[in-house]
Amino acid sequence: MPDHVSTSPNETPLNPDGYDVLVVGGGNAALAAALSAREQGATVLVLEAAPKALRAGNSRHTRDLRCMHEKPTSVMSGSYAEDEFYKDILSVTGGKTDEKLARMTIQASAQCVDWMKRQGVRFQHALVGTLQLGRTNAFFLGGGKAMMNAYYDAALRCGVQVVYDAEVVDVVIQGGAFRNATVLRSGNRTQVTAKAVVVAAGGFESNLQWLKKAWGPTADNILIRGTPYNQGKVIERLLAAGAQSVGDSKEGHMVAIDSRSPKFDGGIVTRLDCISLGIVVNIRGERFYDEGEDFWPKRYAIWGKLVADQPEQIAYCFFDAKSMGKFMPTLYPAINANSIAELAALLKLPVQSVVDTIKTYNEAVKPGAFNHEILDDCKTQGLKPEKTHWALKIDQPPFYAFGLRPGLTFTFFGLKVDEQARVLMKSGGPASNVFAAGESMIGNILGKGYVAGIGVTIGNVFGRIAGRSAAQRALKSEPTEDVPQEAARHVVG
Secondary structure, three states: OOOOOOOOOOOOOOOOOOEEEEEEOOOHHHHHHHHHHHHOOOOEEEEOOOOHHHOOHHHHHOOEEEOOEOOOOOOOOOOEOHHHHHHHHHHHHOOOOOHHHHHHHHHHHOOHHHHHHHOOOOEOOOOOOOOOOOOOEEEEOOHHHHHHHHHHHHHHHHOOEEEOOOEEEEEEEEOOEEEEEEEEEOOEEEEEEEEEEEEOOOOOOOOHHHHHHHHHHHHHHOEEOOOOOOOOHHHHHHHHOOEOEEOOOOOEEEEEEEOOOOOOOOOHHHEOOOHHHOEEEOOOOOEOOOOOOOOHHHHHHHHHHHHHOOHHHOEEEEEEOOOOOOOOOOOOOOEEEOOHHHHHHHOOOOHHHHHHHHHHHHHHEOOOOOOOOOOOOOOEOOOOOOOOOOOOOOOOOOEEEEEEEEEEEEEOOEEOEOOOOEEEEOOOOEEEEEEEOHHHOHHHOOOOOOOOOHHHHHHHHHHHHHHHHHHHHHHHOOOOOOOOHHHOEEEOO
8 A cells, every 4th residue: 555545636635744733533522632732833633534514423412511610600600629529520430530630630620611612612601400510510502513613613713624534544653652544535545644643533332343342242232322433443553552441341421312212323312311200110110220319410321331231221211290391301202191001001011010110119109398409308218229319109190201222422441541641551651642532531530430521521621631742742853754664563454
């Protein structure tokens, strides 16, 4: 294969002399890196595997980020201190986090909103209501797609080159340093050189073969909430070239989504937020977990794995007319009937088992003052498992239900990094010019579990760090001379 393959007349030409910084990926972390590198004066190329209409990866489906702040702001109420933020991370990860990197992310999150506003991102006023997020999270006006459109507009204005339909299929690492990448465009392979590279191309959640290797037959019933373009190929190449890994390939941000959702790209509108207001049963009509364990933003991300562990990887949430309208609306309407027996039959569940389960649950519900904005005293007694908060009897028709499937947003297995976002190598120390941000390295902070909005926060913080670090490395270094192909460690795609 020649070093450079000419592009077709309709393709954006690449600079044959290379770039200061190459950014692999096109989402929140990638654009934060590209913009930050450009701010340092570097020439920047962004390679996005998706077409323009589907650019921005999973970031298209986001809506908010979690931020530390000491006092109320125009977009968040109250205060959210570093120690509370870190405590929330510990509560979902069970301690599987790098405290130094986690606290660094939390501290840097205080500047996220202002930096994003400078790029043109607009925010809503602080939320009120039952989500308990107005104090901890800032919400983008128009959601993740609007945020990413602002980023891309900012990149265009400042001279960042973006190429779509450009999949990185090969990398060359020599002596712990990035040399070049091979990009697949319209069936042709083009070699791109850069003085530094930022890997921000997501995890491997859309690589069904890799998922099956990690999960076994269970993977067949997992739906992918996000982009089908996150294949994990660049992570795979770097690991083969000697990079250190972090995280468990079976851990990820997996939530319960509507069982009618598409295999890929259903996004946030398929997520079901009704669970804490009802009860959940498996295909045997049996409950298996406490639906009211904690506030929903701290527990919604455990339900995907809980459902994945059930027979046939499916479950059903039942609730009644009292709860309808008290949770975020979804893409698909709830299935409803005038009796529990009729509803169970519609869902093809064992009718008597479901009827008995709900009867037993109703009998265990103790009187209390229902308040979905606090950890209230509405609970069950004598039930296994108990429902510890927001336990209301399911007794007012019509009755409703949703089918639940595990919906995987992104995986946590990826590249180990240091505080400068440098990729660490097995041979010891960091790679000299290889950096990572976003879902490609999120496992450094999230060993398991998830708390609402933190993915965007990690992507923004480490994107900015990686872009700045890569630009500083590139601008201080002289162009490297060509290395004979046989002398390089070449990871074939």
